[in-house]
Amino acid sequence: MSTDDRKDLTVNVPWSVQEDLLLDVIAPALDESVELGETASWFYLRENHGNRPFLRLRFATGSPSVERRLKARILERLGSVQHENLFEHQPYNKEHDWLGGGAGLGLAESFWTETTPLALHTLRATRGDRTLRLAASFDLLVCTGVLLAPRLPPPIAKFGHKAGYLSYLATFEGYMLLIRDPEGTRAKHAQRYEKNRDVLRPRLRELIEAMRDPDGDLADLPETAREWVVRLRGYLPAIQQGFDEGRFHLYATPRKAENAKLVPSPDGLYRRPQVEWLADLPEPPVAGIHRAIADNKFYQGMIREDRRFLASRLAQAYTNWHLFRLGFLLADRYTLFYLISRAFEEEFGLDAAEMIRSVRPETEVAG
Structure with missing residues (x-):
């Protein structure tokens, strides 16, 4: 039908x-x-x-x-x-255009149909226990990042599972540009991370070890996370094909630029948009990851034009919509993004800005 x-x-x-x-x-x-x-x-x-x-x-x-x-x-x-x-x-409002555009909606609906039983199972299993639901969503997001990492363009995929958190950190820092009290919000997130560090870091490593072969049977993953990864993994070829054939597009590409709420300035930096509710505030400092992106023109072009990168963003959008279905609002999603990013950086000694600055064309690396 x-x-x-x-x-x-x-x-x-x-x-x-x-x-x-x-x-x-x-x-x-x-x-x-x-x-x-x-x-x-x-x-x-x-x-x-x-x-x-x-x-x-x-x-x-x-x-x-x-x-x-x-x-x-x-x-x-x-x-x-x-x-x-x-x-x-x-x-359907314009947000559905973010899911590949009109040509991609049928695929998204098929995915939502297949994953509705999983969403309902998660809701029932965590009913009345928000902490447990957040923990399940932490698993889901970590596994999604690790699944997508090797499918990114080779200059980024070379980092392996460590590339699985870059989009979460960049998106979180973008969110900081859209709220009135970014430093206060950041401090609250930091306190939450400090309180849960001894749980989050070993959990992250455990999940990554279970995802050591993203295309394998994933038998060591928690059941809910495993089913999610298997379902999403099954849709990745169709998502990639949609971009390869020019049928799918994202809101941040030129065809949908009018829908973007946060776009880079001509110099490549992401800055606070000119909106009424933020007009009286000073310009916040530039995040390290955003500065690194602005300084790397090759990276900028890749995240906007490389079809493998665009496909990964659409797959990530599927995941973000799943979080909405579990009852999480935008602020909840960004809390999870922060917790995951901090856990990655501390557990593996990572610096996102350094990673991005090191990304160069494959021919340049080979030379």
Whole structure:
């Protein structure tokens, strides 16, 4: 069934209500419909557009009664609580263009369908335990980085698993440019890392050892992390093919530059954007990793144009969307990025800026 044949139901409820509604009402109803043969498949997303949170439910069915029953069960669960415009439709917003563009949406939907059972399993296993869910997501992100590292362009892939954290650190430092109190936020993250260092560092090394052969059976990984890596790994050839054939693109490429919130200046540096809520603040210092990127024109071109790098970014975007499905907001994601980056740097004695400055064309290295 094609993307256009899916039913698209949006449920406009607060973020705090979504998980219970999903686990107690929506998932049982749609799983039952699949068992009855009425529905071929389904997936969910958790979104927030224009400061309006909602659940998106996409299900492949030819039976109008499926949607009617689902709405009735949702209304029954919510009871007398008034939810204005509960089922008002929210179309796919521009964020979906980040997932390869229009040509890539079908692949993303296939991936969301395959990974919905895994997302639901994680939600149920960590229900009411945010710390446990963060730990599971730490595993997922580390393993994703290590999976993608050898698939990056050779000048970066040469670092092996150590390249698996560079995008997390660069993205975290970009986030620091978009908030009002970057130093205070950084200090809070540092305190959190210090408190958990003795757990995070050995966990990182354990995961990397289990990922020593990213294309192997991964038998030593925790079950949830292993299933995630296997699922994502299975989609990497199709993602790469989409870029190789020119069908996929990312929001940061010239075709979608108007959607980018954080873009480099002409000198290659990432700076705080000109937006109203940050206009009264001084320009923050340039992060070391961003300075190194600005100083390395070859690296700049590679991260914007090399199809292998673009494919890895799209695969990472799949992972980021999975975190939304687990109930994590942007701030939570950047907390995890910081913790992973610090653990990598301390455990392996890494300096991201030095790594990036050392990246040169293969012909230059060979010479």
